[in-house]
Amino acid sequence: MSLDGQLPPKMRLLRAAAELLAKSAGAPVSTRQITQLAGVTAPTLYHHFGDKEGLFDAVVAAGFEEYVAGERDFAPSGKPLEDIRRMWDNHVQFGLNQPELYLVMFGNIRPENRPAIVADAEALMEEMLNKAAAAGQLNVQPREAARSILAANVGVTLMLIAEPATERNLELSTMTRDAMIFAVSAEPASGSAAGDSGRSSVVVAAIALNAALQASHSDQLSSSELKLFLEWLHRISASPA
Amino acid sequence: MSLDGQLPPKMRLLRAAAELLAKSAGAPVSTRQITQLAGVTAPTLYHHFGDKEGLFDAVVAAGFEEYVAGERDFAPSGKPLEDIRRMWDNHVQFGLNQPELYLVMFGNIRPENRPAIVADAEALMEEMLNKAAAAGQLNVQPREAARSILAANVGVTLMLIAEPATERNLELSTMTRDAMIFAVSAEPASGSAAGDSGRSSVVVAAIALNAALQASHSDQLSSSELKLFLEWLHRISASPA
DNA sequence: CTAGCACCTATAGCATCGCTATATGAACTG
DNA sequence: CAGTTCATATAGCGATGCTATAGGTGCTAG
Structure with missing residues (x-):
């Protein structure tokens, strides 16, 4: 009715659904409202999106x-x-x-x-x-x-x-x-008398190294070596505080 | 059908709704399902709870x-x-x-x-x-x-x-x-911290981990594992930029 | 015992919902 | 131009939430 621009029906359906979903505060939105606002009939919706939930998923995907x-x-x-x-x-x-x-x-x-x-x-x-x-x-x-x-x-x-x-x-x-x-975070956190909340510097360093290693593809270690190395690294960084 | 105990219909409706709501994983629960399971017809539901949402609210209140x-x-x-x-x-x-x-x-x-x-x-x-x-x-x-x-x-x-x-x-x-x-909790804390020490590379992290590992006697790795681990660490640390 | 009365429940059906079997049109391909 | 594929429309099905109306049920009053 109002979204009759030259846009393809698929787009019009998306916009209509998004618009109705946005303004109707929590109330359920019917497919008939959507198709009417998009200036389209029901089968078009199901041809493009298969499902009401499919359409909503598409709206969500776009929003995401x-x-x-x-x-x-x-x-x-x-x-x-x-x-x-x-x-x-x-x-x-x-x-x-x-x-x-x-x-x-x-x-x-x-x-x-x-x-x-x-x-x-x-x-x-x-x-x-x-x-x-x-x-x-x-x-x-x-x-x-x-x-x-x-x-x-x-x-x-x-x-x-x-x-x-x-x-x-x-x-x-x-x-x-x-x-x-x-x-x-690994910020100072220090000073606390109770002080077991901060983890040892070993763990922090291991976590840092792990992230750095995965980011830069170092070729200092063979792939099998690297695999074992990372496993040990993980064991260290996963150790309880 | 199965909740035909001597309980009053209001209670049977509540239990039926709760039961159906609990087992139907996310799928919408219809009033007809509820009334049938409770052994009651539709108007009874609306007489006691006014609304489908009213019934669900009651279920929620009970659960709460x-x-x-x-x-x-x-x-x-x-x-x-x-x-x-x-x-x-x-x-x-x-x-x-x-x-x-x-x-x-x-x-x-x-x-x-x-x-x-x-x-x-x-x-x-x-x-x-x-x-x-x-x-x-x-x-x-x-x-x-x-x-x-x-x-x-x-x-x-x-x-x-x-x-x-x-x-x-x-x-x-x-x-x-x-x-x-x-x-x-009342620990020193101080929520937002600003401290940032410069970014570190694989090498820097490895060096840090090396130092930290040697300082604290972590028992996450066996001694032989630790030896090989430190060797690899050294190789990484010694790698050119 | 009966009449009235409030309460609760059942019969039947409305409007709307999501969805689809089927058919028609348009657009491209050979 | 024939054939195929894609896209939209007509009409309608089953199920949904809900209700107008009427029919029991138990009570207390006369």
């Missing part, structure tokens, strides 16, 4: 690419940990800007459904954490750290979405963010 | 009371922070035991829908944190700490639910849990 693009845009700050902070903030902002989309992406994930997007988000975070690890700023395995940080990031975003926009307190985000990053 | 009861059961440990750890673990376990119920409770929360349950959960956590604060073990306001911890707790639980049960790694939970508790 936008999200990833936003995350990748500002990487080049020299400080990896600072980049992770911005990544966190960007994640939260994305969720608050498009709450419905975000809820579909992260609020309804079920085992068989789609760990795909979550896995991508984890990979993105891990990639950034690898730089921190290579710089010796990481206390734990990048993968574990990425999962942990992302989990907290999602939890905070969901909680912020849940409360009315007027009384959203972003301090919840920054506080949790810094708590997670601090707990994961 | 069970959850709260579980949380309150073991409070009396002398150490508040230890209690919070158990509270966290109990939360995660509840989510993993009844994933569908949990997803309805925490996965779909929208501003107008029901911050009620979340608020209750926050209050529960805050109550426990107040004891920690009274003992001088807290670094921030109990309310903020409660919100932050609960957000991370929900995020972790959702992430664990999202991945197949076979490869669930509970270490994600304990790691995030301890990170949050540590960041909130």
Whole structure:
């Protein structure tokens, strides 16, 4: 009805679905609404997307690419940990800007459904954490750290979405963010009398070396040697604090 | 059909809904399924609960009371922070035991829908944190700490639910849990750090690890393994830029 | 005992939902 | 121009959430 531009119906369906999904606050969006807004009839939808969920997945995928693009845009700050902070903030902002989309992406994930997007988000975070690890700023395995940080990031975003926009307190985000990053980083942390929270420098160095090795393809060791070497490295860096 | 006990229809509807919701993995549950299992016809449902969502809310409320009861059961440990750890673990376990119920409770929360349950959960956590604060073990306001911890707790639980049960790694939970508790506790801490020492390469990391390994007698590797490991480390360290 | 009354439940059906069997048109290929 | 493939439309099926209406059930009052 209003999206009758010259765009191909597939695109019009995507936009219509995204638009309806965005404005209808939580209420279910019917395929008939979508097809009508797109100026198309039902079979067209099912021809292109197979399923209502297929269409929604496509919308989510598009939104996710936008999200990833936003995350990748500002990487080049020299400080990896600072980049992770911005990544966190960007994640939260994305969720608050498009709450419905975000809820579909992260609020309804079920085992068989789609760990795909979550896995991508984890990979993105891990990639950034690898730089921190290579710089010796990481206390734990990048993968574990990425999962942990992302989990907290999602939890905070969901909680912020849940409360009315007027009384959203972003301090919840920054506080949790810094708590997670601090707990994961190899910063001084020192001075604490209780002091077993920081891990030994062996572990930190091993983690750093591991990340550095995987980043640069050193040819000082044969592949079989490297394999064993990495295994030992992993054993060291996985040792309990 | 099978829940024809002498229980009143209202209770039978609740149990039928809970049972169907629990076993149907994510698939939508129809009112017809529920009423049939409860041995009741449609209007009965709407007379008692007004709405399908009303019925689900009742199920959620019942489940939440069970959850709260579980949380309150073991409070009396002398150490508040230890209690919070158990509270966290109990939360995660509840989510993993009844994933569908949990997803309805925490996965779909929208501003107008029901911050009620979340608020209750926050209050529960805050109550426990107040004891920690009274003992001088807290670094921030109990309310903020409660919100932050609960957000991370929900995020972790959702992430664990999202991945197949076979490869669930509970270490994600304990790691995030301890990170949050540590960041909130009255240790020196100081959340955001700025310290960055220059970026390091494979060589630098290897040298660092070498030094660290020789300084501390790690027992993760046998002596023969360690010897070969150090040799390789040396080879890497000696490699040209 | 019966009349009234509030409560609870059943019959039947509406509007809408996601989806599809089938057919028609357009566009490219030989 | 014939044949094939892709894309859209017509019409309708089964299932869904929900309801207008009516029919029992148990009570207390007369």
